[in-house]
Amino acid sequence: MILIKNGRLVNPATNTDEVMDVAIENGKILKVExxxxENGFEKVIDAAGKIVAPGLIDVHVHFRDPGFEHKEDLLTGSASAAKGGFTTVVCMANTKPVVDSVEVLNYVQNKAELVPINIVQAAAITKGFLGKELVDMKTLKEAGALGFTDDGLPINDTALVMKAMEMAKELDVPLSFHEEDPSLIGNPGVNAGEVAKELGLVGAPNVAEDVMVARDCMMAMKTGAKVDIQHISSGNSVDMVRFAKQHGARVYAEASPHHFTLTEDAVREHKTFAKMNPPLRTAWDRDKIIEGLKDNTIEIIATDHAPHTTEEKTGEFQNCPSGIIGLETSLALGIMSLVNAGHLTYLQLMEKMSVKPAELYNLDTANIAEGKPADIVIFDPNEKWIAGDYASKAENTPFTGMEMTGKVKYTICNGRIAYEDK
Structure with missing residues (x-):
């Protein structure tokens, strides 16, 4: 039994923001009052001056397992997540082999039993990520896949996407889409703008994202499917998602901390460590993303945690893989770029990092209430620290060495301490 005393409970599911105690027993919330x-509890945590909130949920991570364990695996990825305050993560399917069969899904699920947090594995939408034939979504859902995505690659066959949405609507599962038309991209990983020109590259323009967001929003309106627009980076796309929502589409959108914090200028300083798909764009795009977060056009903050080895990320820009890690800096960046900047309250930030991600994947968590799973993060919103010394295998991020505000002190998952800052 664990008792959390004197903490500021920020629980968006009940719109609670006040000092409360939380008692935990047998993996569940026993009472909140x-x-x-203190009598009878095995551990008492004094959370005075700290925020106690639902465990964070990230609907977009790459743990590279199976097939690319030299970059990350379920054990190190989970340690990174726990250090960042996450109690549940959704792993993408672009592994080797791709998670397009029950056998591969079972491998991940069995290994996930060894880690201290909850792992949800999304399955592929198309077999082998080839964009030609749908997986057996019904069988994979029955085996435990809670959602489907070909993240990392767009699906260019519009009729196939429509068919996938119709099936997803029938099964009540989300589809998550990577929205970049490769035929419109000169060089991936950098915005088609001034910085790309300085590097002698063409880059990736907004329109490559915009055309696919528009397509999928319209089809979501037609089918009624629950659709997640992943790592939105274009201000125009934010407007299109807003339009679709206003017309009844079940469209969710996620923003990554790097996209609401940085611009393409970061590529000048950090080079390949600021290369990702979709790329960092202009200050206008960043401000449009923040506007979308403020008015709930964008309901979800997701890291797109994408580990690569240092060797892979230190070659020529155009030859290096895209992606950065993000689990251990996500909360602090949300605090600094959104809360301390006056854009969101802590209730709103926690909603985007727990309640709405749970809603997308139909998870019965993200609520510190009697009888609910004891998935909790305790963090000091004012503590400063320097980004680095990661639990992840990887270090590919432009945020290393930056002073952060907001530090995770405890991550509790299913009533057990998964991480403690010592």
Whole structure:
């Protein structure tokens, strides 16, 4: 039994923001009230001056397992997640082999039993990520896949996407889409702008994202499917998602901390460590993303945690893989770029990092209430620290060495301490 005393409970599911105690027993929330007596508890955590919130949920991570364990694996990825305050993550399917069969899905699920947090494995939408034939979505859902995505690659066959949405609507599962038309991209990983020109590259323009977001928003309106627009980077795409929502589409959108914090200028300083798909764009795009977060056009913050080895990320820009890690800096960047900047309250930030991700994947968590799973993060919103010393195998991020505000002190998953800052 664990008792959390004197913490500022920020629980968006109940719109609670006040000092409360939280008692945990047998993996569940036993009670939430003021002045709970300490007698009988195995561990008492004094959370005075700290925020106690639902465990964070990331609907977009790459743990590279199976097939690319030299970059990350389920064990190190989970340690990174726990250090960042995450109690649940959704792993993408672009592994080797691709998660397009029950056998590969079972491998991940069995290995996930060894880690201290909850792992949800998304399955591929198309077999082998080839964009030609749908997987057996019904069988994979029955085996435990809670959603489907070909993240990393767009699906260019519009009729196939429509068919996938119709099936997803029938099964009540989300589809998550990587929205970049490769035929419109000169060089991936950098915005088609001034910085790309300085590097002698063509880059990736907004329109490569915009055309696919528009397509999938319109089809979501037609089919009624639950659709997630992943790592939105273009201000125009934010407007299109807003339009689709206003017309009844079940479209969710996720923003990554790097996209609401940085611009393409970061590529000048950090080079390949600021290369990702879709790329960092202009200050206008960043501000449009923040606007979308403020008015709930964008309901979800997701890291797109994408580990690569240092060797892979230190070659020529155009030859290096895209992607950065993000689990251990996500909360602090949300605090600094959104809360401290006056764009969101802590209730709103926690909603985007727990409640709405849970809603997308139909998870019964993200609520510190009696009888609910005891998935909790405790963090000091004012503590400063320097980004680095990662639990992840990888270090590919432009944020290393930056002073951060907001530090995770405890991550509790299913009533057990998964991480403690010592």
């Amino acid at each position: 003021k002045g709970i007596e």
